[in-house]
Amino acid sequence: xxxxxxxxxxxxxxxxxxxxxxxxxxxxxxxxxxxxxxxxxxxxxxxxxxxxxxxxxxxxxxxxxxxxxxxxxxxxxxxxxxxxxxxxxxxxxxxxxxxxxxxxxxxxxxxxxxxxxxxxxxxxxxxxxxxxxxxxxxxxxxxxxxxxxxxxxxxxxxxxxxxxxxxxxxxxxxxxxxxxxxxxxxxxxxxxxxxxxxxxxxxxxxxxxxxxxxxxxxxxxxxxxxxxxxxxxxxxxxxxxxxxxxxxxxxxxx
Numbered sequence: 001x002x003x004x005x006x007x008x009x010x011x012x013x014x015x016x017x018x019x020x021x022x023x024x025x026x027x028x029x030x031x032x033x034x035x036x037x038x039x040x041x042x043x044x045x046x047x048x049x050x051x052x053x054x055x056x057x058x059x060x061x062x063x064x065x066x067x068x069x070x071x072x073x074x075x076x077x078x079x080x081x082x083x084x085x086x087x088x089x090x091x092x093x094x095x096x097x098x099x100x101x102x103x104x105x106x107x108x109x110x111x112x113x114x115x116x117x118x119x120x121x122x123x124x125x126x127x128x129x130x131x132x133x134x135x136x137x138x139x140x141x142x143x144x145x146x147x148x149x150x151x152x153x154x155x156x157x158x159x160x161x162x163x164x165x166x167x168x169x170x171x172x173x174x175x176x177x178x179x180x181x182x183x184x185x186x187x188x189x190x191x192x193x194x195x196x197x198x199x200x201x202x203x204x205x206x207x208x209x210x211x212x213x214x215x216x217x218x219x220x221x222x223x224x225x226x227x228x229x230x231x232x233x234x235x236x237x238x239x240x241x242x243x244x245x246x247x248x249x250x251x252x253x254x
Contacts, residue, residue, distance in 0.1 A: 017058035090120035144169035172220035
């Protein structure tokens with residue numbers, strides 16, 4: 001049932017940005033064929049820039065949807081490996097927050113950063129750790145209409161780090177809390193839902209953290225906000241063992 005719902009909503013979410021890409025591209029082609037008069041005017045130039053920006057935005061949205069599907073398929077097939085390196089967690093957090101600042105500014109939401117690290121160096125996969133932080137921060141911004149989002153990074157124990165992402169958003173209903181890390185699950189399954197997405201972000205985040213020997217927990221109150229807490233070892237180790245049965249999503253949810 002969840003797979004059917006997933007395919008139905010995904011087909012809608014993929015077609016919407018793709019239609020915008022095709023439509024605005026056709027308009028640009030027609031304008032360029034008319035000659036250079038409009039292109040020379042400031043007004044025509046601004047219209048063209050606006051349409052190009054829409055193409056870029058929808059293309060990025062479509063790419064994000066596809067990347068989620070590919071990541072899940074790689075994890076499910078056991079073909080995703082961590083590329084471990086030394087990472088400056090303080091710098092990674094700061095640059096990641098900066099990359100999402102425009103999204104928060106559009107909604108007039110403040111993003112607070114609290115970092116307390118005596119030693120910011122960790123051993124992890126830079127891109128995958130960044131993906132985890134982006135997933136949680138972008139979710140917090142998406143589901144927050146007013147107030148703020150706060151990310152905190154600190155050393156919670158010897159060789160153990162904790163990252164929390166807290167928001168003042170819509171919160172999660174108690175009956176939904178046990179399912180939010182399941183693949184394909186969304187609290188609103190309709191194609192007309194306000195907050196679009198694949199429903200894979202938190203599932204992928206949970207699986208990536210499992211590969212990193214970490215964990216994630218959530219506390220939330222409907223209408224008040226949510227708090228996600230990640231616990232990670234300072235130095236992630238390479239393991240030859242397969243992912244636990246938790247990553248066998250299709251089998252477990254069949």
